Amino acid sequence: MKIDVLNLSKWYGQVIGVNNLNFIIEPGVTGFLGPNGAGKTTLLRLLTGQLKPSKGQVAIDGEIVWNNHEILRKVGYCPEMDAFWSYLTGWEFVCSTMRMHGFTNAEAEERSQKAIGTMDMAEAQHKRIGGYSKGMRQRIKMAQAIAHDPDILFLDEPLNGMDPLGRHTTMQLIKQLGQDGKTVVVSSHVLHEVEQMTDTILLINHGRLLAEGNIYEIRRLIDTHPLQVTIRCDNVNVLTAKLLEFDDVMSVQFDRERNQLTVETNRPDDFHLRLPKIALDNGIQIHSLWSPDENLEAVFDYLVR
Amino acid sequence: MPIYEETYRSWHGQLVAVPRTWWVIAKTGVRLLWKKWMIILLMAAFGSLIGHGIYIYFVTRGLEQTGVGQIMSEFRINPGFFEGFIQRHWLMLIIVLLLAGAGIIANDRKFKALTIYFSKPVSFWDYTLGKFCVLGFYGCLVTLVPALLLFLFRVLLATDASYLKQYYWIPFSITGYSLLIILTLGSVLLAISASARGTRSAAILFFGLLYFPDLLRQILSRIPEVGLIALNADLQQVSSLLFELERPFRFSVVWAFVALLLVVILSFFLLRAKVKPTEVVR
Amino acid sequence: MSVAIQDFTIKYGDLTAVDEITATFPSGSTGLLGPNGAGKSSLIKGLLGLVDIFSGSASILGRDVKLERKAIRQIIGYMPEDDCLIPGLTGIGMVQYAGELCGMTREDAIQRAHEVLFLVGLGEARYRKVETYSSGMKQRIKLAQALVHDPKLLFLDEPTSGMDPKGRQEMLDLIENISKMGKMSIVLASHILVDVERTCDRVVIIHRGKMLEEGSVEDLRKSYSGVYTVRVEGDEAGFVKILEKKGCSVTHSEKQLLDITLPKGKETEVVLQAADKAGVQLRKLVTSVQTLEDVFVKLIGEDQRAHL
Numbered sequence: 018m019k020i021d022v023l024n025l026s027k028w029y030g031q032v033i034g035v036n037n038l039n040f041i042i043e044p045g046v047t048g049f050l051g052p053n054g055a056g057k058t059t060l061l062r063l064l065t066g067q068l069k070p071s072k073g074q075v076a077i078d079g080e081i082v083w084n085n086h087e088i089l090r091k092v093g094y095c096p097e098m099d100a101f102w103s104y105l106t107g108w109e110f111v112c113s114t115m116r117m118h119g120f121t122n123a124e125a126e127e128r129s130q131k132a133i134g135t136m137d138m139a140e141a142q143h144k145r146i147g148g149y150s151k152g153m154r155q156r157i158k159m160a161q162a163i164a165h166d167p168d169i170l171f172l173d174e175p176l177n178g179m180d181p182l183g184r185h186t187t188m189q190l191i192k193q194l195g196q197d198g199k200t201v202v203v204s205s206h207v208l209h210e211v212e213q214m215t216d217t218i219l220l221i222n223h224g225r226l227l228a229e230g231n232i233y234e235i236r237r238l239i240d241t242h243p244l245q246v247t248i249r250c251d252n253v254n255v256l257t258a259k260l261l262e263f264d265d266v267m268s269v270q271f272d273r274e275r276n277q278l279t280v281e282t283n284r285p286d287d288f289h290l291r292l293p294k295i296a297l298d299n300g301i302q303i304h305s306l307w308s309p310d311e312n313l314e315a316v317f318d319y320l321v322r
Numbered sequence: 323m324p325i326y327e328e329t330y331r332s333w334h335g336q337l338v339a340v341p342r343t344w345w346v347i348a349k350t351g352v353r354l355l356w357k358k359w360m361i362i363l364l365m366a367a368f369g370s371l372i373g374h375g376i377y378i379y380f381v382t383r384g385l386e387q388t389g390v391g392q393i394m395s396e397f398r399i400n401p402g403f404f405e406g407f408i409q410r411h412w413l414m415l416i417i418v419l420l421l422a423g424a425g426i427i428a429n430d431r432k433f434k435a436l437t438i439y440f441s442k443p444v445s446f447w448d449y450t451l452g453k454f455c456v457l458g459f460y461g462c463l464v465t466l467v468p469a470l471l472l473f474l475f476r477v478l479l480a481t482d483a484s485y486l487k488q489y490y491w492i493p494f495s496i497t498g499y500s501l502l503i504i505l506t507l508g509s510v511l512l513a514i515s516a517s518a519r520g521t522r523s524a525a526i527l528f529f530g531l532l533y534f535p536d537l538l539r540q541i542l543s544r545i546p547e548v549g550l551i552a553l554n555a556d557l558q559q560v561s562s563l564l565f566e567l568e569r570p571f572r573f574s575v576v577w578a579f580v581a582l583l584l585v586v587i588l589s590f591f592l593l594r595a596k597v598k599p600t601e602v603v604r
Numbered sequence: 605m606s607v608a609i610q611d612f613t614i615k616y617g618d619l620t621a622v623d624e625i626t627a628t629f630p631s632g633s634t635g636l637l638g639p640n641g642a643g644k645s646s647l648i649k650g651l652l653g654l655v656d657i658f659s660g661s662a663s664i665l666g667r668d669v670k671l672e673r674k675a676i677r678q679i680i681g682y683m684p685e686d687d688c689l690i691p692g693l694t695g696i697g698m699v700q701y702a703g704e705l706c707g708m709t710r711e712d713a714i715q716r717a718h719e720v721l722f723l724v725g726l727g728e729a730r731y732r733k734v735e736t737y738s739s740g741m742k743q744r745i746k747l748a749q750a751l752v753h754d755p756k757l758l759f760l761d762e763p764t765s766g767m768d769p770k771g772r773q774e775m776l777d778l779i780e781n782i783s784k785m786g787k788m789s790i791v792l793a794s795h796i797l798v799d800v801e802r803t804c805d806r807v808v809i810i811h812r813g814k815m816l817e818e819g820s821v822e823d824l825r826k827s828y829s830g831v832y833t834v835r836v837e838g839d840e841a842g843f844v845k846i847l848e849k850k851g852c853s854v855t856h857s858e859k860q861l862l863d864i865t866l867p868k869g870k871e872t873e874v875v876l877q878a879a880d881k882a883g884v885q886l887r888k889l890v891t892s893v894q895t896l897e898d899v900f901v902k903l904i905g906e907d908q909r910a911h912l
Contacts, residue, residue: 053740053768152640152795177765180639180795181900206768209798216859289837289885293876303872306889317769330723330785333716333754337678341707350701354692433735434688438749441652441682442705443674599654 018091018168018200019043020064024073027059034059036224037073042202046195046215048313049204052321056224057204058097058173064202065094065171077169090118093167095158097174097204103147107138107157110146114161132164133157135190137183151178159187163194170194170201176210188214208313218313220320227320236311239319243267243281246288249305250296253278259295263288279309343444347452352459355422363418364463367411371468374407375475382479399476401492401565407472408465408499408561412554415464415503420528422460423511425521426453427597432520440599450512450593457508466500495564503557506582507532509589510553516596546572556581606631606757606789607651611660614643614650621646623813624660633783633790635800635821637896638810639904644793645685647810648759652682665756678706681750685761685793687742695730695737695745696721702749713752720748725774739766743775751782758782760792764799772799779803797896801825809900811907817899824899831892834862834875838884846878863892 020042027034035056051057062068063075066082066089075082082088102110111133115125133142136156146154155178162170172191176184191214195201202219205211211218212232220228228235236244250256253271257278260266265284272279282288296303309315378399430436439449473493477486511528518524536552549555549571559578562569569575607629614622622643638644649655651662653673662669664676690698696717703713721730724744729737734745743763750758763779764772780803783790794800800807801821809817817824836843844854844862851867852874866874872889879886 050769052770053738150640178640178795180642181637181797181897182639182904184795185897185901206766206772207796207798208769286837286885289887290883293879293886297873297876297880303876303889305891306886308887314769314773318773321770330751330782331719332785332787333712335708335712335716335754337707337753338709339707340674341678341705343705346701346704350693350704429691433691434684434686435690437654437684437686437688438690438702439705440654441677441684442702443677443707444705445674599649 018078020169020200020202021076021079022064022073023076025060025063025070025075026072027063027068028071033224035063035221038221038226040219040226040229042200042219043217044195044198044200045217046191046201046203048211048215048218049202049221050206050208050211050218050313050317051221051227055222057221059224060221061094061096061171061173061202061204065089065092090165091168093162093165093170095162095170095172095175097177099151099154101146101154104145106143106145107133107149107153107160108142110157111142111161111164115164118165120165128164128166129160132160135163136160137186152180152183155179156183156187163190168199170199172201172203174205175203176205176207184210208317212313218316220317222321228316232313232316233311235320236316237285239316240283242310242315242319243283244285244288244308245279245281245310246285246306246308247277247279248292248303249275249277251276251302251304252299255299256296256301259299260292263291276304341443343442344448344452344455347439347444347449348455348459351426351453351456355456355460360418360421360460363414363421364460367414367418367464367468370411370414371471374468374472378472378476379479382476401489401495402567404469404473404492404496405499405561405565405567407469408496408503409558411464411468415461415507416529416532418460418464419457419507419511420525423457423508423515424525424528425515426456427512427515428518428521428524431516436597436599446594446597449597450590453512454508457511458504461504461508462500465503466497469496469500492565499557499561499564502560502582506553506557506585509586509593513589513592513596516593547577549573550577550581553582553585605629605666606634607662607664607791609647609651609660609662612647612650612662613658613660614646614655615658616646616655620658620813622650625810625813625815627808627815627818629789629791629808630806631789632806633779633792633804635804635807636791636793636810637795637797637800637807637900638816642810643813644810645761646813648682648761648791648793652677652680652759678753679755680757680759681753681755682759683746683750683761683763685765687739688746689734689737689742691735692733694733695726695741695748698734698745699730699748699752703752706753708753716752716754717748720751723751724748724778740768740771743767743771747775747778754788756788758788758790760790760794762794763792764794764796776802797900801896807896809903811904812911816903816907821896825893825896830866830868832864832866832872832875833857833888833890833892834864834886835860835888836862836879836882836884837887839882840884843878843882843884846881847874850874850878861888 022038022040025038026036049057059068063070066085069083077088080088108129111129112125115128120128133139136159138153138156138160141153146157155175159175176187179187188210191201191203195215203211203214216231218232248256253276257269260280265282265287267281267283270279381399470493473496480486510531514527515524518527532553536554539549539552539555542548550573555571556578558570559575560582563575605628610626611624612622613624636644646655650657651664651669653669657670665679667676669676690701693701699717699721700713703717704710708716724747726741726744726748729741737745743766747763764775767775776799779790782788792800792804804821806820807824808815847854847864853865855863857863864875875889
């Protein structure tokens with residue numbers, strides 16, 4: 018199921034929440050990023066039909082989302098906020114959510130059981146939510162979001178408060194859901210983890226869209242920052258001299274302590290193609306080679322001022 | 323000279339070996355409460371002080387000189403006057419205490435400040451004493467301080483030492499009574515603030531605890547012992563002892579005192595149970 | 605030795621949160637890891653005297669935790685995980701207050717509070733009431749109140765929680781800086797292993813109230829000798845074929861990465877030759893390292909199975 022956003026704007030009196038957003042979210046996992054205050058929460062609320070757009074529209078599979086309860090049956094939402102019905106047990110919470118979706122008692126119980134098991138909360142399901150740790154609350158929120166097998170999932174900081182094991186299994190779960198063809202939108206500040214789950218991102222700041230698409234494609238497009246390549250080898254001087262013979266190398270930095278050099282190249286494809294030959298022809302042993310800024314952290318840093 | 327970076331710099335100062343944390347808590351608490359409504363209330367108390375002062379002036383100088391004062395003994399500035407003064411400030415005291423005390427611990431619990439307090443060298447007694455002093459400060463400003471000032475004023479107006487010779491013990495009674503009120507009401511309020519769900523519930527509980535037992539006392543006025551459950555009645559009974567006045571109620575003073583003591587002790591037990599650095603949730 | 609604990613046990617009623625743990629945290633920065641409910645927070649709270657110790661002993665910087673509680677609190681700083689604030693105070697007021705509670709004079713506390721607030725990046729915001737702070741600012745003020753009295757040991761519980769990517773980087777930079785310049789030891793409890801890898805020298809892993817593993821980050825992340833992680837762009841299949849002909853074994857890892865085991869005695873030359881011959885772009889070539897996450901998942905997974 019696709020999510021189509023067209024000319025979407027939302028303001029509160031004079032304060033702008035999101036400003037003229039246009040994008041499409043395809044099935045698979047999409048990372049949803051932005052600094053605090055960028056408008057992420059507003060956008061999530063618009064996408065889940067909780068807020069009415071001031072202008073423009075949000076459509077899922079061609080149907081407008083606002084005031085459309087039918088389409089929302091196919092949507093699962095794991096919000097960030099921590100306020101809960103603390104007197105309910107985990108089981109009661111998930112079950113009643115399922116009943117609200119219109120399932121029969123038996124179905125609701127079966128689905129709840131399955132979802133709670135997937136989120137590893139079977140042991141604690143009959144204890145009151147008020148006594149849950151942060152990570153446990155997170156898991157039960159996730160359980161409630163996936164129990165009705167939605168085609169679209171919005172997960173706002175789903176790993177928040179979870180321990181490393183939980184993070185690992187939840188990330189695997191999210192990747193699996195993406196592979197199964199669901200449309201999963203994950204919002205998180207821990208970029209390292211977003212990278213593990215997907216290559217596709219949606220980045221907003223100040224209510225506007227900054228970038229959408231594949232991380233590496235986006236990186237290529239940021240031509241104000243040529244790609245950095247760090248090489249650790251046994252003969253830094255000779256290698257540098259040889260590399261500088263080519264005009265795509267914009268700068269070189271040395272780390273003498275670690276026998277490293279870092280170049281910036283504005284034609285990375287050419288650079289990486291010629292590198293092995295240059296090293297071999299000059300008898301240079303390359304110990305390691307990597308790009309320090311070809312990751313989500315760097316892309317975010319470059320794009321968000 | 324090397325260039326200083328904006329990095330972490332160590333501090334080469336001295337820490338006080340045993341910091342008087344209760345004092346820090348007290349003075350910060352007092353400062354935090356020095357706000358609009360409190361100032362308005364204190365001004366009202368000040369107004370009352372001035373009013374009473376003028377009254378004292380006229381009675382002392384005016385009536386006594388014209389001889390009328392001899393007949394109207396109830397207008398004399400006797401112990402009853404001071405006890406009455408404090409009594410008249412009862413409502414104002416309650417409001418001031420509520421303003422200062424309903425949220426004094428409740429707010430800390432709401433914002434999880436207790437974790438910060440107890441990660442510093444602050445013990446339960448430091449914390450409680452500090453908070454108590456805040457209540458004591460504002461409570462005294464409406465009872466003890468104006469009453470003593472009025473007494474001093476009366477003494478200064480006297481033409482000879484006879485007044486002082488007769489009533490030298492009044493300041494002690496004033497002090498004793500004011501502190502007793504503040505001790506009882508203060509500890510109850512602190513205990514409620516530490517246990518209630520929030521500032522508003524604390525205020526309501528405190529008010530209820532003062533009002534309803536007294537209501538019961540009035541309804542069941544045929545059974546005088548019922549009055550023991552009303553804090554204000556107990557306090558008035560004890561004050562009458564302190565000021566050498568007639569007992570206003572028909573239950574024993576000793577029992578009144580015991581009742582007050584019990585209330586204070588219970589409050590402290592409740593405080594001890596509730597003021598904990600972290601609330602453990604199973 | 606910053607922290608030494610012996611048979612340390614903490615119970616809440618019949619629930620044993622910390623079960624007879626014996627460990628030492630040397631000076632430097634130590635990461636404290638473990639699943640939810642494993643006992644990390646309880647351990648920290650027990651050391652700080654915020655909860656009662658059931659049995660065992662512990663000493664912080666040479667002082668017994670049970671006997672010298674107040675003295676210890678003067679020389680340690682605690683940044684709690686929860687949003688703890690002193691209501692009604694401004695940022696500068698709260699940090700100054702914290703300093704005075706530790707035993708600083710009023711003047712010292714004010715001066716030092718301003719210094720620390722600059723360090724954590726709270727500029728003009730320090731004159732606003734702390735109740736109005738955003739989540740990132742709340743994290744910073746919590747750190748500031750823990751540092752104002754220049755402690756010798758700093759406990760940080762989930763310091764980057766709720767912060768956006770920039771804030772996280774700034775906080776991690778700050779922690780690294782403090783550890784280096786402040787000459788103070790740090791105990792960092794966090795679920796985000798990347799953070800721990802970056803800022804800590806050692807880790808202690810706790811599970812079900814017991815200590816599972818302790819060691820230096822370097823040792824735990826031991827590299828596999830002769831194994832390299834490689835990424836190429838172009839004719840990957842051709843590249844792999846050439847490598848295998850040269851005697852390497854190649855497995856596909858996630859995200860277009862290849863794990864290549866070189867035959868004995870051979871160096872990375874082999875990879876370069878293969879890349880050159882196959883005409884592919886050599887984008888990445890690093891020694892395979894086991895991440896902390898791998899270690900964690902393996903250890904906890906084993907421990908859980910052992911308890912089933």
